[in-house]
Amino acid sequence: MTPILSVRQVAKRYGQRYGCREVSFDLYPGEVLCIVGESGSGKSTLLSTLAGKLAADEGEVTFRDVNGTEHDLLTLAEADRRRLARTEWGFVTQHARDGLRMNVSAGANVSERLMALGQRHYGELRATAGEWLEKVEISAERLDDRPSQFSGGMQQRLQIARNLVTKPRLVFMDEPTGGLDVSVQARFLDLLRRLVHETGIAVIMVTHDLGVARLLAHRTLVMQQGRVVEAGLTDQILDDPQHPYTQLLVSSILQA
Numbered sequence: 582m583t584p585i586l587s588v589r590q591v592a593k594r595y596g597q598r599y600g601c602r603e604v605s606f607d608l609y610p611g612e613v614l615c616i617v618g619e620s621g622s623g624k625s626t627l628l629s630t631l632a633g634k635l636a637a638d639e640g641e642v643t644f645r646d647v648n649g650t651e652h653d654l655l656t657l658a659e660a661d662r663r664r665l666a667r668t669e670w671g672f673v674t675q676h677a678r679d680g681l682r683m684n685v686s687a688g689a690n691v692s693e694r695l696m697a698l699g700q701r702h703y704g705e706l707r708a709t710a711g712e713w714l715e716k717v718e719i720s721a722e723r724l725d726d727r728p729s730q731f732s733g734g735m736q737q738r739l740q741i742a743r744n745l746v747t748k749p750r751l752v753f754m755d756e757p758t759g760g761l762d763v764s765v766q767a768r769f770l771d772l773l774r775r776l777v778h779e780t781g782i783a784v785i786m787v788t789h790d791l792g793v794a795r796l797l798a799h800r801t802l803v804m805q806q807g808r809v810v811e812a813g814l815t816d817q818i819l820d821d822p823q824h825p826y827t828q829l830l831v832s833s834i835l836q837a
């Protein structure tokens with residue numbers, strides 16, 4: 582199988598200091614990769630760099646689209662990046678309000694990305710938006726409500742619907758469970774796991790929660806001070822961590 586994303590020696594600097602450096606990995610279609618590490622270890626910098634929100638200073642990132650065409654993401658023209666962001670990618674933020682349009686209805690939030698792909702038929706857009714609300718366990722009767730009338734968990738589920746409705750092949754997620762209560766988190770993670778399985782999307786997810794990685798990720802990267810210090814199958818990393826920093830992370834959740 583050919584990777585959907587190949588990352589080689591990627592680095593991002595803030596002034597003289599590195600936010601992340603020497604990061605290399607391949608991501609395969611349908612694979613969930615979690616990036617874990619303590620606050621300040623470079624997780625969000627790496628995610629934003631891969632998603633093209635920040636310009637990398639070093640390295641290569643190759644994305645293969647649905648036709649097998651390779652795109653060098655670090656030199657991609659802005660218009661091409663926007664097109665891929667619309668057609669092939671999603672980006673789920675930690676705080677739903679950063680990823681939703683709070684002043685338009687839930688239905689409009691979901692159908693907006695379809696409209697960006699050229700769909701115009703009002704009845705069909707509304708029907709699809711209703712279906713997606715139901716898929717993320719929000720009643721289709723709430724189609725005309727604004728996200729501000731939703732709970733935090735519902736908002737985050739709406740953000741997932743907004744991202745997945747266009748059937749992207751790669752979704753970046755930055756701490757998607759970070760703002761949720763523990764009880765809400767568990768249900769959200771179950772839903773996410775089911776949708777990832779059903780849709781076959783590849784996911785790169787930043788989380789500081791090793792439990793989230795355990796539940797969702799096929800593979801995990803552990804970051805410390807901007808570098809990947811350990812990478813591999815999630816179960817192996819969590820059950821038999823090799824790097825002292827990973828051992829510390831794992832033992833700290835066992836003691837919690």
Ligand SMILES: Nc1ncnc2c1ncn2[C@@H]1O[C@H](COP(=O)(O)OP(=O)(O)OP(=O)(O)O)[C@@H](O)[C@H]1O
Nearest residue numbers: 595599600618619620621622623624625626627789
């Ligand atoms: N805009 C910025 N300007 C300067 N330095 C930054 C900026 N953003 C992040 N950094 C630095 O880059 C390093 C990595 O930060 P980053 O936010 O990527 O870590 P993180 O692992 O995502 O942390 P958190 O879990 O707290 O979000 C840190 O030393 C941080 O201070």
